[in-house]
Structures are given as structure tokens and as C-alpha cells.
Amino acid sequence: MKVLVTGGAGFIGSHIVEELVDSHYEVVVVDNLVTGHMKNLLPQVSFYKRDVRKDMDEVFAKEKPDYVIHQAAQVSVSQSFTDPLYDCEENIVATLNILQSSAKHKVKKVVFASTAAVYGNPSYLPIDEAHHVQPISFYGLTKAHAEKYIHLFAHTHNLDFSILRYANVYGPRQDAHGEAGVIALFIEKLICGESPVIFGDGNQTRDFVFVKDVARANVAALENGKNEIFNVGTGQETSINEIIDHLAVSLRRPIQPTLRPPREGDIRSSVLKNDRAQSMLHWAPCYSLQEGLLKTVQFYQQENPYGVQEVIS
Template sequence: MNSLTGTRVLVLGGRGFLGRNLVDVLLRDGASVRTFDRQPSSSSTDQPAFKGNVEEFEGNFIDGQGLDAALENVDLVYHLISTTVPSGSNADPIGDVTSNLAGTLRLLKAMSRLGVNRLVYASSGGTVYGNPCVLPVPEWHTLQPISSYGVVKVAVENYLHLYSELHGLQANVLRISNPYGMHQRRIGTQGVIATFLNKLVNGQTIEIWGDGSAVRDYIYVADVARALLLAGRREKSGTFNIGSGVGHSLNDVLRVLRKQTGLETEVRYMPHRKFDVSQTFLDIERAREKLGWTPFYTLEEGCARFCQLMERAREPALV
């Protein structure tokens, strides 16, 4: 499939970080887009309207309320919802399973009932592999996550495979590394680059867990959105790593951001956390070969772009 022109697409989590970036590229590709999100609380910060004609649905992903209406007459679903983050998931694994895994099973049941058989799932290339035995990490690597977040992501992947085998679901799984860029809002809980940048701009102390040598794979969100688009165009199932293919330490990230902004602030190194993987970055050859995808942005280029857009939008607090 060369484009999604005329395809009726539902983005679960469309108001979120990945969702907002994905909706933009789907609209440009000619898709008919609707989103599904929880109703914002009265204390939530107002978010800008979508840049195009988007049909917005609200409900509760955890108990499935409102999902049937959102799924009606849909061709393709993007599942971008996660109610937890890696750093907090081990504190309440039952809640993680109840919300994310059970919620996804309700989604799959509803899709099967309504005849919707195409789905793209945003999994986690940073957590499902655990501490890898080979770098860069290929998709065939053993899945041994060390956080409940990663365990649940693996379980969802397995259920997608089950539904593919039993019910003909066409499921493409993207194991996304560590995305960053505009619309990232979980400052302080997820998103190292956005958190560091926010604190540099505001002159706040940056806290780094460990000595800063932990290596991760950081990918600019525009590259992720393009990978999601290409996965949605596929007519068969598959699993793909989506990352830069290059590892950078936390200290490297801080150095790049300091250079881009010309700003300095205090840095405090904290004790290492047991659920943090020490070193990981992804092998992205399968995505190059099967999706025709390759990242455009290096870490330096992505951070420069992020800084420019942030300054242009006048969002110094990134909220």
C-alpha cells in the first residue's frame, strides 16, 4: 500500500506525545483520522487543537467505555496508550496489568467483534529486552524485561500474535527506543531529553540516576511518526525495532543539550536504580529492509530541531 489515502484510522492516545505527531503525518498522507482519549481533568493544561479535520472520541481505555463507538467503521487502529511509565510500574504491577494488559484485551475483543483487523502497536525497544547480551539489539533477542512496564509490553505482543493466529489480526509491532520532541509532556517521569532541556531552560537542578554512563537509544519523534505511518501501510504482520541504531550515555545527552542551548545548571548524581538497563541500543536493519524506513535525525540534529521548535512555540516549561 503506497499511502493511507481514504483509510479510516483510529489513534488510541491521539492527544499524547506520539499521537499528536502521528496524527499530523496521517492527515498529510490522506487518511481519515479519529482519536480516542480519556476526558481531560479540569486541572489539565489546555492542548492546542489538531491541525486538520480530526474526529475526537473520549472514553475509558481501561474498562472499554466508549471504545465501540470509536471503532465503528474503522479500517486501522494505532494503539499508543500506556497508563504507566517504566520508572513507576514496579510499584504497582497489578495496576499495570489491570490497566494496560486487560485494557488491550478488551480492545482486541471489541476489534474482533466489529470486524477491525489491522493494528499497529507501540511497544518498547528500551524495556522488552532487559539487559541485552548483544549490541545493537536485534528483534530475535530474548525478551527478559526487568520492569513491569516491559513485562506487560511483551505480554501485549504475545496476545497480538495469538489474535493473529486465531482471528486473522494483522498486527505490526514497533519496539520504539526513547523518543523525544514536541508535545512530550511527562516531564520528570519519562523523557530524558525533554526533562533535561526543561530544567536547563528554567535553571533547575538536573538529577541523573547513576553516574551518567547508562547508554540508551534516542530517536526524534518525527522519525517515529514516519515509522508508524509506514507500518500502517503494511499488508502483513511484523515486529520492528525503531531507534537511531546508536547508543548515547546520559552524560552525552547533557553535553549535546548544553551545546545547543548555551545553558548550564547544577547536576546531581543519584544512586543507581535496579530497574534501569545499563546499556542498550537497537539494531534497525529489519525496519530498513521491510518498512523502507531509516531515521533522518542524529541526536545532535534532533536536539537542535527540538530546541528550535520549542523556542518558536514559546513553551519554556514544556507543559
């Protein structure tokens, strides 16, 4: 079976590609390399440098993928406020383009990377998939609209799908500049000998899920969970201050963060209920926060050997 992964040279996408290869799928990657990197790609993977907002028929016609995992996106909440038009193009127009090519070339299923940001400020915790969709950022809004296109394509073109609403994904290869993951930002600051910046008081909470677990959820969704929406998270609520504490233990050094005012579009608290993914995708997270953070710090130390040195192994 062949899987086409958009954004497959990026942070999450490259881990999905590795999981697919390990599961004996043939893999085709499409990436414009704006945030992705060639060094993230395995040698046995076919690669096309393409803008997924534009015509993809040539790639689909040549490769004839059985499945599509649509990972390519603009994923920064803050950037969605500064450039909402680009956010719309990357997250709605590109998705529509992929859906059209998938329907035309008889793809069996599209797995779509969505986000917990579609829920907006939660009415209750943990958030389940029945929670109202009321985003407070343009990023969440574009992902919510992309989901609606997917539902309509399923109805009008008989195109199967699974929608995965990610919690806060972290892990090796996350770009602190391009993808704005708070853990990657913290570690980069520490490596450079700077104080990590917290927007707010640090008591805001998130559901931090390790990227390898997210990759496993995508592969599980290829054969399971037809025409369903799934939260992909740990079900564990962790504050930003607790992340700082965990990093201090891993690095064997005290960390004094710099506090700044909260940012527009940031949610106070979020944690996802993952029961549906467990029962229908037969998936559950394997990595604890401590394990995931340790692997992430070790990765950045290897990338920056003259930065932070001490890690508990």
C-alpha cells in the same frame, strides 16, 4: 482509509496523527486526556474522550476504522513499580479490549506501540528482534504480555498486526511529568534554572529516536510488515552525559548535572538494530540527534518564553 489512534492526543500519538493527516488518511482519536492534551489535536480529526480499558464497541461501530494504531499506554518505568496494577490495566487490559473490538469490527490491521524495555538487560548490542525477551520492569513485562495477546489474536481471529518496539523517544510535546522522558526532564530543569538530575554515573547509554521518525514508522507499518515485530530506533548508542554535552552546545552554557543513585528497573546500555524496519517497512530515521535536540529545545523555549533563551539556529 480511516485510522483510529488510541492515545492520539498524547506525545507520540499526536505526531502520528499529524503524519497520518499529511499522508491523507482520515483520522479518529480516542484519548482519556490523562496525559494527552486537546491542544495537541488537529481540527479536522474526530475525537472521543474514552477510557480504552472499557467498552469501545460504540466508537468502532460508528467510525468503522480500517486500521488501528494502539498508542495509549502507561509508559513510565518508575510508575510501573509504584503501581503495577494500574500498569497492568493500561498496558494489558486496554490492549485486550482494543483487540476484541478490532476483531469484532473487521479492522484490517493493528499497529502496536511496544518498547525496547521488553528485552531487559541485553546479552549483546545492538539488540535485534531475535534477542530474548526478559524484562526487568513491570512496564516491560506488561508490554511483553500485550505482544503475546496480539500474536494469539492474529492466530485465532485472523487479525493482522505490526509490533513496533520503540527505543527512547524524545521530541516536542513530551511531558516531563507524565511520560518521564529524560530529555524532556533535562530541558524542563534547565528552563527553570535548575540542575538536571542523572540517576547513575551518566555513562549509561540509550538509543534516542526523534518522535517525527517514530510517527513515520507507524504510518509505514499500516501497509507494510504484516505480522512482524520491528525495532524503531537509530542504531546509535548515546550516553546520558553526551546528551548533557549536546544540550550545553545548543544552549551555549555549561551544564552541571546532579548525580543520584541508579533507579530500580533501569537498564545500563541499550541500542536497537533497525535493519528489519529498513528492509520491510521501507523506513529509516531522518533526524540526527543534534537536529532533534535543537527542535526539541526550540519547542520548549516557545512554550516557556521566559526560560532558557539562547539556542543556536
